[in-house]
Amino acid sequence: MKTYAIGDLQGCAHEAQLLLDRIFDAGGSDARILFVGDLINRGPDSLGALRRMKALSESSGGRVEALLGNHDLHLIAVAVGAQRMSRSDTLDEILAAPDRDELIAWLRQRPLAMFVDNHLLVHAGVAPQWDAAQTMALAGEVETMLRSDGYIGFLGAMYGNDPDRWDDNLEGMARLRCIVNALTRMRLCTEDGSMDFKHKESESGPVGSGLLPWFDLPGRRTQDVTVVFGHWSALGLIQRPDLIGLDSGCVWGGKLTAVCLDDRSLLQVDCPEYREHSGKR
Template identity: 45%
Template sequence: MTDYAIGDIQGCYDRLRDVLAKVDFSPSRDRLWVAGDLINRGPASLKTLRYIESLGDSAVVVLGNHDLHLLAVALGGHAPKRKDTLAEILSAPDRDNLVSWLRQQNLCVYDSERDIMMAHAGMPHIWSVQQALANAREVEEVIRGENASEYFALMYGNKPEGWSDNLTGMDRWRVITNYFTRMRFIASDGRLELTAKESAGNAPKGFAPWFEFPRTDELRVVFGHWAAIEGKTGFDRFIGLDTGCVWGGALTMMNLDTGEKIHCDC
């Protein structure tokens, strides 16, 4: 079995199938790690979502901000945004099944044998692997539970700016969600700057890209979300796979064991 990780697909179904064909991907023997943002902005969000769902245990999926946005529209009473391409999913006959499947996905996943974590936006330096997993599981239980609609109604927002063990309720869940799905720039004390989307070299004063802060472990992190950096972090252990397919860049996939990257121009 070969495990491949892939960056933000965002509804670019044809390019997804193209890049999988380059490695003769087969769900009977291979597994696809999807770094979030399966859908939205691209031309075929419904086909993409159906295909990833159909892979069953051959797909390892983490939620991205666009995936959570679909759930916020479907369950939390939010209206679609002008540039969204979610209408086909929301009106599909299997909408409820797809929404239910998406709710079962994780905010982060960790492979202890490889010592590698995948999260859509990355991994804040202020958390150990164990802390990150515990915080993720806490929010995942809410998303899967009977109070999910309340969570999605209140999910959006940039406050609190940073982590505290004393946070409770929606403030706690929102900041955990923001670390895993929206983080780009962070301060040394863990405060997030969520309005800037520029390249890594244009950090707001007092902040830096999350992957520039040292860690005390040897963890490798696979992430997407930040198309502006074109997959370049400057660190072998922090592996950016969002290379802007939906914006005319490329869709990037990586063999998790060899590190080989496979690209498909978009």
């Protein structure tokens, strides 16, 4: 059984189906398929994408799974009244759908990290202080909260940029917020691991800023595994021995990308420019 990881869909349901068809043709109907988050928002058919992923997940016996990305968490928060929609959101069809409650309930059960055959999958990044085992454990803390009766209160307090650096002594909402920000929002950091949330459109920080991509921070403790992530369309596709970046800008007129984790072979689908480039990625 081959295992494929797929980058950010962001509501591009048609392209997702084209890519899935190619995967099934290449790897057989028993392929394992893992999405790195941001199934919805910005693209033309968020409702169709979410319904398709839910149906595939529920009928696959665990072979199809999707991580939670920042847009997926945003949808859950909007659906329960813990956050307002922004002008660039394309969530109205989901929120008005007769099966919205079932869709949101399914999203709430999704993981924030997966560890598969020495590949650590996250949506955005991993704090440099974490190894793979700690990443999975910390993701589990947030997953437990999202699946609990107190999830609405958590979602209401989830937003914010502080604390911007991980400390093992963090507690309560500060701890959970830092975990969420690392796993679903992080791109650039200072050398000590402090997360920067201002610079979204480039692959590096301004000259002299001292900002580095999170995966190039010195001493990162996940260098012994391959981290697979999305979230950063400005980077495009990245393949290194210890790193696979999968957000190839589907919704921005790029490609939707799948990588076979067994042999690093690529499958890609060209996408129309559904959205003009902006900082809201």
